[in-house]
Amino acid sequence: MTVSTTEPAPDAPDPADAANTEDAPDGPDAASPPDPTASALAVRSLTVSFGHGRRRRTVVHDVSLTLAPGECLALVGESGSGKSVTARSLIGLAGPDAAVRAEGLWVNGRDATGFRERDWRTVRGRVVGLVSQDALGALDPLRRIGAEVAEPLLVHSLATRAEVPGRVNALLAGAGVPEPEVRARQYPHQLSGGLRQRALIASATAGGPRVIVADEPTTALDVTVQARVLELLRELKESGTALLLISHDLAVVAQLADRIAVMTDGRVVESGPAADVLGAPVHPYTRTLIASVPGRRPPEPAPRAPAGEGDVRPLLSGTGLVKRYASPGGGRRTAVSHVDFTVAPGETLGVVGESGSGKSTLAALAMGLLAPDEGEVLLDGGPWSALDERRRRPLRRDIQLVHQDPLGSFDPRFTVRRILDEALSVAGPARAVRRRERAAELLDQVGLDPELLERRPARLSGGQRQRVAIARALATGPRLLVCDEPVSALDVTVQAQVLELLARLRETYGLAMLFISHDLAVVQQVSDRVLVMRDGVVVEQGPVAEVLGAPAHPYTRTLLASVPRLPDHAS
Amino acid sequence: MTSPPTEAAIARPSFVPLRERLATFRPGLLLSVAVLVVAALACVAPGLLAPASPTDADPVAALLPPGGEHWFGTDQLGRDVYARVVHGARHSLLLGVGATALGVLVGLLIGLPSALLGRFADQVAMRSMDVMLALPELLLALLVIAVVGPSSVNAALAIAVSSVPGYARLVRGQAQVVRRAEYIRSAIGLGLRRRTVVLRHVVPNTLGPLVVPATLGVGTAIIAGSALSFLGLGPKAPTPEWGAMLAQGRDALQSAWWIAVFPGAAITLSVVAVTVVGRQLHIGLEGRPGR
Incomplete structure (x- = not known):
C-alpha cells in the first residue's frame, strides 16, 4: 500500500488533520478549507492508480476538492488529464481496476472512506446523481425512457408504483422534455441527442440528489441544444443542487461555474473562483488553455481578400446542388437543397451548420465523391461533377480532403511512410528514394518528427494523426483543401496548433480551403467568407465579419447566441 | 481493520495480479501450439x-497390442499403427488446409x-x-465426389466446394464494410485507379478478419475429410489416412481397439488444437488497436 507523497497543488486546500472528526473546526487562518462535513462533496489528497507492480500508472495525484451545497465547481482539463477518473472516484465508480486512496472523502457530509459497494448504492441516485456524456450508452437500449427515469424512485422507495407515472412525467417535463407522456413510452434510440441528454438528467435528478456529477454533459450536442441543456443545469443549480461539472470546454464552463479547478496530468494546477481563474490565470497551463479557445480574436476583415469577386475565376463552384438519399422508412430525404457556393483561389470558405445540416454531403459533392442529383460543380470553370471518373481522376490531386477522423481515413495496415508514399505516388517524384525524402519533408512541414514515418497511425496521438492527414493532403500538391470538421475531435490546445498549421500552410502555398465545422468560433477564426447551412439549405452567406457580425437570418442569430463564449474580461 | 486516516483505501485493491497471471499463463494454448508443431x-x-x-x-506381427516395439500396436495386416498415424498427418491435415485455402x-x-460490382x-x-x-x-461434398470420382485430391476439392458459400458470404459482408470505410474514400480522393484501390486496400482489409474463421474452418475441413475417407471416398487403400484408418479399425474395435482409437485421437487432438489457436488469434486480433 502506498501513500501518495506528492505535494499538494498550489491552490488546493491544505490537508488538515482531524479530517474525519464530526465538527472539524476551521482554523484561525483564512486559507483553511471549509468544513468537509458541511460540504456536498469533498475529497482530500485523492490519488488514483491503475495496474500493479511495474505496470502501475497513477492518473490522479493528490487532488483535493470541496463542493459546497448549491455551488457549481467545474473540473476542466484535456483528454487524459484525469478529470473523469477524479469525478468517478468521488462517487465510488472508478472501476474494479482502480486503486483509489484519499486522506478523506465526504459525500453530503458523510465520511465515505470506508464505503463498501452496498453503502455506495444507498447514496447513488439519492444523494449523488451522475449525468454522463454518452446518453445513448448510459440509457439501457431495451428499456423505455419512463422506466429508466422511474428506476431511482423505485430503488430508493421514493414513490409507490401508482405514483410513478405522474412523477416521471413531472420529472421529464422539469427537464424540458416536451410531451413527456409520449416520450416516456419511447426507447432511447427514438429520441434525438438533446432529448436523450435531458432524459438522462431527469433520471439523475429523480431521486432528488443534493449533488449532480455531470461528465461532459453537452460535448456531443449541437450548440443550440447545448445552450438548452446548460440552461437546465443552471436551473438545477439555482434550485440548490450542487453541481460538479467536468468539461474540456472553458467556454461552456464559464457559463455555469462558480469555481474552477484546472487539471492536467492528473494534478490540479490552479483552482479558484471562476472570474479569477478565467480573468487572471496564474498557472501557465491555464493561460495556454484560455489562449487556445478559438474565436477569441474579434473577426477581422479578410486580410488576403481575393482581388475582387468579379474578375477572379472561382477555383471551385457549385450551382443549384441537390442531393437526396433514400431514407430508411422509404421515400427520399433531401440532404442538400439548391446550394450555390464558390471558392476563389487562395480563399477560405467556411461552412457552418449543426448535425444533419448537409455540410458533410456538401464536402463529398465538392470532392467529387458523390454525384449531385441536380446542379453541377465546376473546377476552374470546367466540368467537375459531370466528368466520368476516368477523366476526373487525374484532376483529383488538385482537391484534397482532411477528414474529422484521421485514423479512419488511413488504411489500418499502413505505416505513416506508406500512407505518404501512396499519396506521393500520385503526383510526387517517380523514384522511390526521392519519395522517401519527400515524405520526411512533408512531416517536417506539418511539424512532426520524421522518425514517426515507421509508426502506424493507431500509435499516434489525435493531433499527430491529423497532422499526418494534412501531410498526405499536401503530398499531391493540391490547390484546394476540403476540411470536414478537421479539429472537432481534438483537445483545445491541439486544436489551436492544428488551426495555426493550416493557416501557415495556406499562406505558404496559397491554398484555398472549404472549411466545414459545427463550431462557429473555429470557422470565424479561419474563414474569409462563411456559408450557414440548416437542413440542407443555405440560410445566409457572405464575408465572415458581415454574417457573424450582423447576422440577417434568425437562425444565424440563434446559432450565434447559443455559442458559449468566455467572458470579455478573460485574459 | 481500521485504516489510519492517511491511508484509507476507498476501494480495496481487487485481485488483478492473480487474474493477470492466469491471463498470461495458458496451458491449453501452449499444449495446442505444441500439438500443431508436432503435426x-x-x-x-x-x-x-x-x-x-x-x-x-x-x-506374422498382425494385431499386436501397443507395446515396446509397436507403440500404438499393429493392424490386421501387421502394419505399425504409430507409423500410419504419423504418416497419415500429411494426408489428413493437408486435406484440411488445402481445402480451406481453396474455399x-x-x-x-x-x-x-458480389460486394463491389452492383446489385445484379x-x-x-x-x-x-x-x-x-x-x-x-x-x-x-458427396455430390461432388459422385461427379469427379473418389481420390485424395478430389476429396479436398469436394470439401472446398462445400465450404465456398460460407466464405463467399463472409467476404461479401466484410468487403461491404471495407468499401464504405473512410480510407477507401481517401484513396479514391487521392486519384488512385479503381484496380489499385481494390487490390491494395479492399482485398487485404477484407482478408484480414477472415484469418480467424478460416483457421477454425481448417478444423471442420479435417473432420469432413476424415468423414469422406471413412466412407471410402478419399485416398486409395494403402494410403495411411486417419479417416480411412478409423473405418478399417471399426470392425475390430472390440478385439483390437488401438487400430481405431489412435487415429481417432489424432483427429480430435488436431482439430481441438487448431480451434484453440484460432480462438486465441481471434482474441488477439480483436484487441488490436485501430480496427
Missing part, C-alpha cells in the same frame, strides 16, 4: 518421428465482385450461394 513436423518429415514404414505389411480463394473470387452481380452470386447453402455441407 507440422509429421507432415514435413514423417520419417523423423516414425522410422517404420506405414505400408509394409507383416502378417477461401474461391469465396473471395465470388464474394468480392450481387443477386446472381448470392442466390447461387443460397442454392448451395440449402444442401448440407457433407451432402454437397
